Amino acid sequence: MSKILATIGLSHFIENPKANFSQLGKSLLIPLIGLLVFLFIWEIGAKSVHTSLGTFPGPAAVYQQSITLIEEHQAERVKEVKFHERQELRNAKKLEKNPDATVKVRPYTGKPTFFDQILTSLITVLAGFIIASLIAIPAGILIGLNSTLYSAFNPLIQLFKPVSPLAWLPLVTMVVSAVYVSKDPMFAKSFITSLITVSLCSLWPTLLNTAVGVSSISKDLQNVSQVLRLNWLTHIIKIVLPSSIPMMFTGLRLSLGIAWMVLIAAEMLAQNPGLGKFVWDEFQNGSSNSLGRIMVAVLVIGLIGFLLDRCMLFLQRKMSWDKTAILR
Amino acid sequence: MAQPPKHLELTKVDIDFPTPNGPFKALQDINLTINKGEFVSLIGHSGCGKSTVLNIVAGLYQATSGGCLLDGKEVNSPGPERAVVFQNHSLLPWLSAYENVELAVKQVFGRSKSKAEMREWIEHNLALVHMDHAMDKRPDEISGGMKQRVGIARALAMEPTVMLMDEPFGALDALTRAHLQDSLMEIQKDLNNTVIMITHDVDEAVLLSDRIVMMTNGPAATVGEILNIDLPRPRDRIALADDPQYNHYRHEVLTFLYEKQRTPDSSPKKEEGTQKMAQDMHSDSPVKAKREEKAA
Numbered sequence: 001m002s003k004i005l006a007t008i009g010l011s012h013f014i015e016n017p018k019a020n021f022s023q024l025g026k027s028l029l030i031p032l033i034g035l036l037v038f039l040f041i042w043e044i045g046a047k048s049v050h051t052s053l054g055t056f057p058g059p060a061a062v063y064q065q066s067i068t069l070i071e072e073h074q075a076e077r078v079k080e081v082k083f084h085e086r087q088e089l090r091n092a093k094k095l096e097k098n099p100d101a102t103v104k105v106r107p108y109t110g111k112p113t114f115f116d117q118i119l120t121s122l123i124t125v126l127a128g129f130i131i132a133s134l135i136a137i138p139a140g141i142l143i144g145l146n147s148t149l150y151s152a153f154n155p156l157i158q159l160f161k162p163v164s165p166l167a168w169l170p171l172v173t174m175v176v177s178a179v180y181v182s183k184d185p186m187f188a189k190s191f192i193t194s195l196i197t198v199s200l201c202s203l204w205p206t207l208l209n210t211a212v213g214v215s216s217i218s219k220d221l222q223n224v225s226q227v228l229r230l231n232w233l234t235h236i237i238k239i240v241l242p243s244s245i246p247m248m249f250t251g252l253r254l255s256l257g258i259a260w261m262v263l264i265a266a267e268m269l270a271q272n273p274g275l276g277k278f279v280w281d282e283f284q285n286g287s288s289n290s291l292g293r294i295m296v297a298v299l300v301i302g303l304i305g306f307l308l309d310r311c312m313l314f315l316q317r318k319m320s321w322d323k324t325a326i327l328r
Numbered sequence: 329m330a331q332p333p334k335h336l337e338l339t340k341v342d343i344d345f346p347t348p349n350g351p352f353k354a355l356q357d358i359n360l361t362i363n364k365g366e367f368v369s370l371i372g373h374s375g376c377g378k379s380t381v382l383n384i385v386a387g388l389y390q391a392t393s394g395g396c397l398l399d400g401k402e403v404n405s406p407g408p409e410r411a412v413v414f415q416n417h418s419l420l421p422w423l424s425a426y427e428n429v430e431l432a433v434k435q436v437f438g439r440s441k442s443k444a445e446m447r448e449w450i451e452h453n454l455a456l457v458h459m460d461h462a463m464d465k466r467p468d469e470i471s472g473g474m475k476q477r478v479g480i481a482r483a484l485a486m487e488p489t490v491m492l493m494d495e496p497f498g499a500l501d502a503l504t505r506a507h508l509q510d511s512l513m514e515i516q517k518d519l520n521n522t523v524i525m526i527t528h529d530v531d532e533a534v535l536l537s538d539r540i541v542m543m544t545n546g547p548a549a550t551v552g553e554i555l556n557i558d559l560p561r562p563r564d565r566i567a568l569a570d571d572p573q574y575n576h577y578r579h580e581v582l583t584f585l586y587e588k589q590r591t592p593d594s595s596p597k598k599e600e601g602t603q604k605m606a607q608d609m610h611s612d613s614p615v616k617a618k619r620e621e622k623a624a
Contacts, residue, residue, distance in 0.1 A: 220418040223388055226406040228435045228486075238431060242422040321422030322468070 057292035062299070065292035073113040080108045114278060114293075118300065121263060121274035124191060125308075128198030129259045133252060136203040140210025140248075141240065150211060161204040165197050165262040169269055172196045190272035194263060197270075201262040205254035213247025214240055242321055249316040256312055260305045275301055335522060336362040336385070336490060340394035343380060354380050356548035358394070360541060362490075365520040369533040371581060372543030372552075373589060378526045381543075382492050385524060386412050398489065408436045411483035413493040417475040419467040425478045426463040429453060432482045453485040454478070456515055473504035477511070484515065493525040497532065505529075506565065509536060517562065530585070534577045535563060542584045552589065555580055 039059045049056035057065070091103040112120070143149045176193045187195075217240060225235050267276025279297050282290040341358040344351035354377045362368050370378045383389040385396055387406040396403040398410070406412075411432075419428045429450045437446060454460045457477040467475050476496060483491055496512075497505040509532060516523060527533050533540050537557050544552040557577055559568065568574040 218418075220414050220416065221420065223386075223406070223412065223414065224418050224420070226388060227386065227408060227410070227412050228432055229407055230435065234435075239420065242420070321466070 054288045061292045069114040117278040132199040132203035136206035144211035144214025194272045197266045202255040202259035206251035209251025213244030335364040337397045341391045342393045344392045353548045369537040377549040408486040409489045411486040411488035415495045417479040453481045457481045490522045
């Protein structure tokens, strides 16, 4: 429980629960009131918006749809289990008749549920973010250390930083189709496309912040390094990396936020599996429930984005040497 | 006719910093010889180039003409035999006091000392500055005076031929400063290091030094006068406060600073402008420029 409170930023209640009880009441009560007011306005507002797919879903309808999505997921899992049972039974019978018969084991090909799509999106965003970071951090260190490199690359970074994922997407799709040709691909093409688009869009904040962090190491510490005659690698490990960690994390958190936003857009537009495709499919589906289901997705996307940022904050707290800094 | 090589010798040192309006001459014709085990203070108005002299000896700056010899060898890059105690301690904030000293010790004695010997040496140096009780504290957990003690321990642990101190006690309160001055005198008595210290504080200069080098105002600052302090050691600040000889020395330094050298504030405005620009040029302006770019 205390860990959960800490991750969502309410850690100050743990230390002294009794004395802080009234404060806890205040700090929980006010957001709660905010939430209730929001729900109320939503409910009232939604009723007055009429679309071709029926009235705009209010909180109740969205709650209803989230239950339906969970049930659908469970039903799908039951189906999958049954499918495998049937397949095994069939194969066993076949082997009984003729022990030499070749049996086929087919994977279950049911429609991915809402939760499968969430998982796909999470895997894609994390893979894309990790690739982006693996490129951006070393590159940022190099650019930050060398002012010539910095001047050379800064205009390029500034040019590519504001490019929308939607502009990259067609290019990435075509290049992946042309280059990633394999009979037995390890990853789906759509996965690779999303991955590259996410990486391309999310590496800039980390790159720039790392570079600035590295280049703004205090002159004093650089002098210390010179007086001690630290070699290049020791200088990087002992001085450069620790002192640029705060800026690096600022960049990483921005990058992860962008990665998540970009991914949803990329999935929507390119029909890559994931939450974005779920939203798009529901939109195309156009049933009376669609808007409610999309609204569930919207809330889940927001919640996951928030949780991803909190995970980064947690990591930052773990790795930061400056325990006095207030991180939020 | 070959003279024995002097310990530390600055000969005809000039330094120019490039500015958009052409080179700015910060120092001109600095000549200074320092003997082994001598404690020398550099004193002068701010902006007169005291730190520049120290940085040339440290090897962090290169003289434009003239040069610096240490035991007959030319100084042209920084190195641990000329350890620096920086004004604002310059400890690595992510390392404990012990680890800060360890970084220096590993660098200097990594090959010649065993692990146990290094550990002993680090602890010995921290004990010398009375910091052995807080070895495992990080800089943000200790006071300003304690940080500066660790900074001195780090410099001492390099076993420097010359210890360079850039206003080491400038940022400390008067009581802490007095305490550290006493510690420094004790250490210097035991180790007999050569020390060059920059200071703004006339009392500090007279109390600690064997010689006080008084610098003229910049631009093109140079050595104005050199004052020998013939006070017996160990020196006691309370006894000296009433000592006519001590007060005479103070008077000499004060006269130089406030009568013979005008303060920079009263010098012509134009000069001051170029001087300031030059300081910005050689301090941390590229970093600042980058920060501004980022902010933009």
